[in-house]
Amino acid sequence: MEGSSAATDAARNNESLVRQAGIGNLLLASLNPDDFALLAPHLQRVQLELNSVIAQAGAxxxxxxxxxxxxIGFADVLKDGQRLAVALTGRDGFVGWPLVLGNDRxxxxxxxxxxxxxxxxxxxxDLVPILAGNERIRxxxxRYASSLVAQMARTIVSNLIHPVECRTARWLLLYHDRVQGDEIAITHEELGVMxxxxxxSITDALHQLEGAGAVRGYRGRVLVRDRARLEALAGETYGFAEAEYRRLLAPTAALA
Incomplete structure (x- = not known):
């Protein structure tokens, strides 16, 4: 009976392991199968509910x-509660990149x-000892952390020198890279806060983007109609960080 129970437990544990085949995250999908096998016993699939906070600054x-x-949006939160967007990630990356740079908060x-x-x-x-012993995963x-730093740097530059319509186009492109389909659920107020x-100012910027045929705005959502036009309107605010991502992580983990 004990042997049968142990075999049943082993079978259940095996069934609960996350399989690399068909995995949605591009970084994990790009790993060598032997490297992924080190992570698999520690991975747990969870739901990400809209507007839920999964990390607080300083924690x-x-x-x-x-x-x-x-x-997932990364934002700086000021003392008055105002949030300013600094970067986005999705299936192209991971949340927790400061840890691999030696920062535990x-x-x-x-x-x-x-x-x-x-x-x-x-x-x-569970991850820290694996990283210490596996250079390829680390x-x-x-490399992903480096590409995200490039995205943050372009956010700073854009905020300093580019007009609101270019910056709005950029953030819509960052979302479009990561959502499923061409429709982005976001309000004018959210874009303004970001x-x-x-x-x-966001309303005026979206009117300009609509007038150019790049997007169409609806209540609480924006439809990307012409991505090439949107990229042209974003200008230098978009493209550099994305090229860095492809250079560092291509071809197996390129943005869609």
Whole structure:
């Protein structure tokens, strides 16, 4: 009986293991199968509910997330409660990148945006020793962190020198890279908070993008009609960080 019970438990554990085949996260999908096998026993698939906060600035990083679907926004939160967007990630990356740089606390708030999704969750206590013993996994995560720093740097530059309509086009492209389909669930107010501008400025910017035929705005959502036109309107605000991602992680983990 004991042997039968042990065999049953082993079978259940085997069934609960996350399989690499068909996995939604591009970083995990790109790993060598032997490397992924080190992570698999520690991965747990969880739901990402829209607008849920999965990390608070200053809190310890005890859990990391590898999104398979959905969008995660990183934001700086000021003393008055205002949030300013600094970067986005989704199935192209992971949430918890400061840990691989030696920082055990969250520098930003992380919140689920645009649509609900799923992610593979792993405890920091399980991941850290794996990274210490496996250079290939560590390098993959470090390369992603480098590409995200490039995205944040372009956010800073864009906020300093580019007009609101270019910045709005850029953020819509960042979302479009990561949502399923061409429709983005986002309000004028949310975009205004993210860009640190008044709602009326976002309304004017979206009218310009609509007039150019790039998008169409609806109540609480934006439809991307012509991506090439939207990229042209975004100008230099978009493209550099995305090229860095492809350079560092292509061809197996390129943005869709």
């Amino acid at each position: 310890p990083i005890d859990t990391l997330f590898f999104p398979e679907a959905g969008v 969250w520098p930003h708030q992380a919140i689920v945006r645009a649509e609900r999704g799923t992610a593979l969750r792993i405890r920091a206590a 390098t993959t995560l470090l 860009l640190g501008v008044r709602r009326s």
